[in-house]
Amino acid sequence: MSETSNKPTVNFPKIWCIYEMTRITNDEKKRIGKIIKRRWNEYLKEHGKEEQEWEDLNESEQTYFICYYIKEKMIRECPDKRTLNKIEKNIDEYVSGTLLNAEEITKAWNESVSRIHELHCKAHDSEHIKKAAYKRLCRDMQAYDKNIPIPTYEYYAKNPLSVYDYAQNYYRSHIDTTPVIIRIIQQVLEKALGLQIDHYLIEECLSILSDGSLDGLDINVFDTFPEEYNEGLGMKKEDFEKVQKQYATYQKYKKMYQDLDSFYSIDYEKIDSFLKRAKIQNQNNTP
Numbered sequence: 001m002s003e004t005s006n007k008p009t010v011n012f013p014k015i016w017c018i019y020e021m022t023r024i025t026n027d028e029k030k031r032i033g034k035i036i037k038r039r040w041n042e043y044l045k046e047h048g049k050e051e052q053e054w055e056d057l058n059e060s061e062q063t064y065f066i067c068y069y070i071k072e073k074m075i076r077e078c079p080d081k082r083t084l085n086k087i088e089k090n091i092d093e094y095v096s097g098t099l100l101n102a103e104e105i106t107k108a109w110n111e112s113v114s115r116i117h118e119l120h121c122k123a124h125d126s127e128h129i130k131k132a133a134y135k136r137l138c139r140d141m142q143a144y145d146k147n148i149p150i151p152t153y154e155y156y157a158k159n160p161l162s163v164y165d166y167a168q169n170y171y172r173s174h175i176d177t178t179p180v181i182i183r184i185i186q187q188v189l190e191k192a193l194g195l196q197i198d199h200y201l202i203e204e205c206l207s208i209l210s211d212g213s214l215d216g217l218d219i220n221v222f223d224t225f226p227e228e229y230n231e232g233l234g235m236k237k238e239d240f241e242k243v244q245k246q247y248a249t250y251q252k253y254k255k256m257y258q259d260l261d262s263f264y265s266i267d268y269e270k271i272d273s274f275l276k277r278a279k280i281q282n283q284n285n286t287p
Contacts (some may be wrong), residue, residue, distance in 0.1 A: 010040050010054050015066055018090045019074045020083050032077060039070050067091045072116075072144070114161040115140050123160055131158045137163065191276045194267025202263050205253045 012029075015036065016022045018257055021029070044050050054062070071091070078084045118140075120133030134153050140163045141150050148170050151159070161169075189195040229240045256262045 196272035197264045208253045
């Protein structure tokens with residue numbers, strides 16, 4: 001898709017109108033607009049149309065995208081049943097005025113809803129059935145919402161739920177697991193590579209960089225700081241020497257932040273040992 005194109009990404013005015021969002025705030029439109037754009041890119045990729053623009057699609061394809069492809073995402077923003085009824089009416093009226101057959105869009109929508117509510121297997125089913133069900137679950141969850149973490153097979157085999165149930169559990173009680181995930185990654189690297197992170201140096205570096213000033217002077221006004229004093233700088237020589245020293249310190253920590261090398265160390269003997277064990281294990285697993 002050309003970056004220089006002036007064509008609209010999608011028909012946002014029509015979408016706001018159909019989904020009763022003409023009066024929502026600009027911030028809300030910006031947030032929901034990002035969701036729509038993400039779905040638009042997914043739609044193009046799924047249909048092999050990555051290089052096409054909105055105006056390149058025919059009327060049926062545009063209607064399909066507005067009235068079916070983004071519908072599940074959009075109705076999550078619906079505040080009440082009355083508004084939902086209006087949306088359904090808007091969609092019916094819009095579809096009836098286009099080349100897209102209303103039965104086709106209804107069928108596609110019903111199939112989509114059916115997939116996310118389908119329970120692919122039960123806890124007492126055989127391993128073969130569960131594995132096949134897990135593949136379908138992964139496919140449908142990715143299509144439904146890529147932000148929802150897909151459960152591991154082991155967890156799914158014991159707790160088989162529908163895509164919709166997993167999604168609702170995530171939306172209702174989502175707890176940020178990022179700190180734990182980061183700690184797991186760090187622990188694995190510590191064991192495999194002997195990784196050691198200097199947390200105190202990182203904190204010191206961020207503290208200095210976050211200040212962004214040298215005795216009240218904005219750091220960003222200097223591409224480079226003069227090496228020698230001159231009266232045209234508008235400061236006393238002793239102030240110049242002080243700021244020059246601070247600037248050098250700032251640049252040192254800035255480079256440290258960009259390179260990252262100073263923040264950690266690794267044990268190369270552990271790496272060699274890890275690679276040897278991995279090689280042996282790989283040989284043992286090779287038939």
